[in-house]
Amino acid sequence: MQLSNRSNQSTLNPLPSTTSELPFTLQDVKAAIPAYCFEPSVWKSLSYFFIDISIIAALYFIAYKLDSWLFFPIFWVMQGTMFWALFVVGHDCGHGSFSKIKWLNNLIGHLSHIPILVPYHGWRISHRTHHGNTGNIDTDESWYPVTETKFNIMPWYEKLFRFYIPLLAYPIYLFRRSPNRQGSHFLPSSPLFKPSEKWDIITSTSLMIVMVGFLGFLTYQFGWLFFVKYYFMPYLVFVMWLDLVTYLHHTEADIPWYRGDDWNFLKGALSTIDRDYGFINPIHHDIGTHVAHHIFLSIPHYHLRTATEAIKPLLGDYYRYSTEPIWKSFIQSYWSCHFVPDNGSKVYYQSGWNSDKTVD
Secondary structure, three states: OOEOOOOOOOOEOOOOOOOOOOOOOHHHHHHOOOHHHHOOOHHHHHHHHHHHHHHHHHHHHHHHHHOOOOOHHHHHHHHHHHHHHHHHHHHHHHHOOOOOOHHHHHHHHHHHHHHHOOOHHHHHHHHHHHHHOOOEOOOOOOOOOEEHHHHHHOOHHHHHHHHHOHHHOHHHHHHHOOOOOOOOOOOOOOOOOOHHHHHHHHHHHHHHHHHHHHHHHHHHHHOHHHHHHHHHHHHHHHHHHHHHHHHHHHOOOOOOEEOHHHOOHHHHHOOOOEEOOOOHHHHOOOOOOHHHHHHOOOOOHHHHHHHHHHHHHHHHHHOOEEOOOHHHHHHHHHHHOOEEOOOOOEEOOEOOOOOOEOOO
């Protein structure tokens, strides 16, 4: 049986067959967006940070007072989701869309990321690499496809976290990066970083060590069960959220990936997809509005919806979105998106579960 690498899902707006050039430029897209969308408000950005922190503190207070195993599973899901929301605030800091004040971005970025064990500067820099190379098979940083040859020779443990339990991949990525990439987010000697970024990495890694030490102290004082109930389980939910959302931003059977001269920044930015998370959208700060974010990193999260509506008429069929339930999109990508052909400048995901595949 032959398996096409294209999806026939009616909920997806299919990307048209593209040439090396798009019918619009980056300047055209920017001109379509109201100018105020590029202007962060310090007080508005700070309000989201303090709201997230307040909800996290309230959930801890309620969980500690109730101390009930009937409530803990609910607490884990709610608190893990708020950890994810806090991560998104730090994500804006890393892009400079939180404010135009560098020291404030770094301060709030660390306050948002270090408590959830994310090395702020290390992640900020690797994420910058991802945004500068989105859709490029050879140079993208995260959730890029492996080639068929690489897929066939990958050791079992790499396949385990990349393809079979992908929602737990993030902590390993911090230490080992992705397939065919070398380095760690914690070491200034990593090829991820420039020599001039040495002290940024040392700062974030040192603060991470302090946070791990603090968690170790709490565990020593109150026991492993305390650590599991109040930190590890919410952290696990946060990791699953982070992996789920970033995976679904870039993993879809009919999104093209490029090689060589056929890739450019705008085409790569359009090789992502907006998704609807329902009532979670405002909780995790509309991070599902990902296409506009990839085109212009400087737009604060609270302006992404306005920017998206402004560019949709211009982008037309080049704008991609899905109205499918998130669980359905994940399952479909889980089964159909494993590798891309070894050759070709515009290729699509294929499934590793099938031996017979065709390429467009």
